[in-house]
Amino acid sequence: MSKIRTRFAPSPTGYMHVGNLRTAIFEYLVAKHNDGDFILRIEDTDQTRKIEGAIDFIYNTLKLCNINIDEGPNNSGEYGPYIQSERLPIYQKYAEELVKMGKAYYCFCTEDRLEKLRKEAEENKVAFLYDGHCKKLSQEEIDERIKNGEKYVIRQLMPKEGVSVYNDLVYGEIKVENKLLEDQILLKSDGYPTYNFANVIDDHLMGITHVIRGNEYIMATPKYNLLYDAFGWEKPTYIHVSMVLGEDGQKLSKRNGDASFMDLYNDGYIPEAIVNYLVMLGWSPETNEEIFTMDELIKIFDPKRISKSPSVFDIKKLNWINAHYIKKLSIDELLKITVPHLKNAYDLKDKTDEWIKELVSIYQNHISYGKEIVEVTDLFFKNEKELDQECKDFMNQEGIDNTIKVFTSEIEKIEDWTKENINSAIMNTKEKANAKGKMLYMPIRIKVSYQMHGPELPDTIHLLGKETVLNRLQK
């Protein structure tokens, strides 16, 4: 059996939303599970959409995600080039060959004529299909018109009868009537191939065994199979995957939120966590576990368990998984995803590196993504904050004032500002104010941090500094 090969074939838009990334992950996993190769191919046949630097962007993104590209534009293998715009002669050659075999034909129809047909179709409420107008042109006429410099495209000749059937690994048997298949354009008038054509040629030439892609291609696949058949090539295994939807149940787009990997990454989400979450979206393992490393995923991934129905991207679940990964971060890694956000939000000039380090580390178990450090630490940077109702109610209880008073004097007594001494101050307050448990800690916590929840009290107080703490206690 030949080696399993899968490919990720994005167009170079300089943007990768999570749906695309998930497809890439699935492709990678299928390849690596079978000890195969993962190929990156750039589909840039639409010259109007090219973006500078997009290839490096894709490499960077995949690298961050721990996805190794075995062959691609920046690390060529024996199947190159890996950029479609550099493969033009190949497509032309195969297109011509198809014409010679009688499976494709030249078409000189103008945009105007096509436009007119399209309008007619719309008026009659029927699907537009090219009418095969140029199908019966004589060789002489074709030569003549080409010689005259007329623009032309090459169209695939579709059978008008019968049914095409193929088997998809996740959707099962898909049947499409041949008469619904359009004589689609293979080669555009600018000499570039269409996606529909380049895709098939490249997948075959690059030895791709498993084609994994969004299910918007389910209906077009019979056309591709016809092409494989025409050339006598072996068809790949098809794995169509459903869409990833936004919270509103609509297709993910730049518009609806943080749909892009880079947005997430820049907000302090960890690539491993993103990958982990994305794999669990529309796929599930046989067990109940849900935290996996890439290596574990490679071991257990089975594309047959990909779900057919679309799934909603749920940032809350991502938060939970990401928090899990954050807890395991080293302090340096943690600083990397949090400090930039702190610097951005607050003035850190008079804070030492040591202080920042301590701040970030006591919040390690309290944040679910890097940027969240900002909102959660605002008590260290703002000296006023409105208490919520729960806090206010709590502070109205009897005996609270006395506890605060006692604690204040205990704090004043501290000469050496250490966590141990702060803790002793709390303990002394416990005895002297005869307050314990919640009645002991909560008043202090609320007074000092304006909220009922947070990291260990001595840690918080230590970081705040004696002066600030006293200020807040006496307010």
Added chain:
RNA sequence: GGUCCGUUGGUGAAGUGGCUGAACACACAUGCCUUUCACGCAUGCAUUCACGAGUUCGAAUCUCGUACGGAUCACCA
């Protein structure tokens, strides 16, 4: 409009005819801290698998129909 695909709780989902009087996780709700700490623990949350009919001793699981949602019908990919 034609065709194709989908439909299990707010979300991700398990489930392929009886062991499901529907797992697990997120979210949510409630309760639990006498060194606090909601990073924890406990409990609750679908009388039921879009709906209707059929097959069967028995259906979320098979069949048909309806509804809803999505995809597709470009010299875009």
